[in-house]
Amino acid sequence: MQFTQWLHRALQQYPDRLITIDQGREHTVEQFADRVARLAAGLRANGVRPGDRVGMLSLNSDRYVEYLTAVPWLGAALNAVNIRWSLAEIGYSLRESGTRVLLVDDTFKAAAAPLRAACACLETVIYCGPGPAPQDMIGYEDLLAAHEPIDDTRTGGDSLLGVFYTGGTTGNPRASCYLIIMCWPPRWDRCPPAISSPAAAACCTRRRCSIWPTSAPYWRGTCPVPPM
Secondary structure, eight states: OBTTHHHHHHHHHOTTSEEEEETTEEEEHHHHHHHHHHHHHHHHHTTOOTTOEEEEEOOSOHHHHHHHHHHHHHTOEEEEOOTTSOHHHHHHHHHHHTOOEEEEOGGGGGGHHHHHHHOTTOOEEEEOSSSSOOTTOEEHHHHHHTSOOOOOOOOBTTSEEEEEEEOSSSSSOEEEEEEGGGGSOSOGGGSOOOOSSOBOOOOOTTSGGGHHHHHHHHHTTOOBOOOO
């Protein structure tokens, strides 16, 4: 079982259906898949290889869903950074996991410089917010535009999906490594049927237990509107 199997099925069944709506941006399944493949290509061009960690420090958005899909598309591993942590805790998790690339939105762009200074492993920062990218960051849309889509690695089974941290109490955050097979639901046929209008899917994308509920609505053609 591959993590991106839901997207390939959606491409087969309803490529023209809306899949994401956020802040005035709307993308069909076909457009979403193209963006995912371009993001994966951009990550690869910036040195990310299968098994490498790619982090994201951001509020929920359509680009967060693209990140959650593009990283497994490339065969790399997710590090969905806890937005409620201190900079010290975030820095510890980036260093401990060896995260090489970090995506940040407008809310957290100011954290990029101190995190870079504290994390020798952090080589690239991608800006996912509106407008031009700050200095020393790569613009998200510029990255997608600069790269042609690449084929899905079809990563699945016992490959690493991501490194997910708990923390915020005592001591340093602690990581759990989740394989793709551990995060895949046993019965996709229990998902609700597709509907033609957007449905609010209040799935927090940053919790390890919510990775598959985030993609579950897409399996049946529903178009979630990500909560903030």
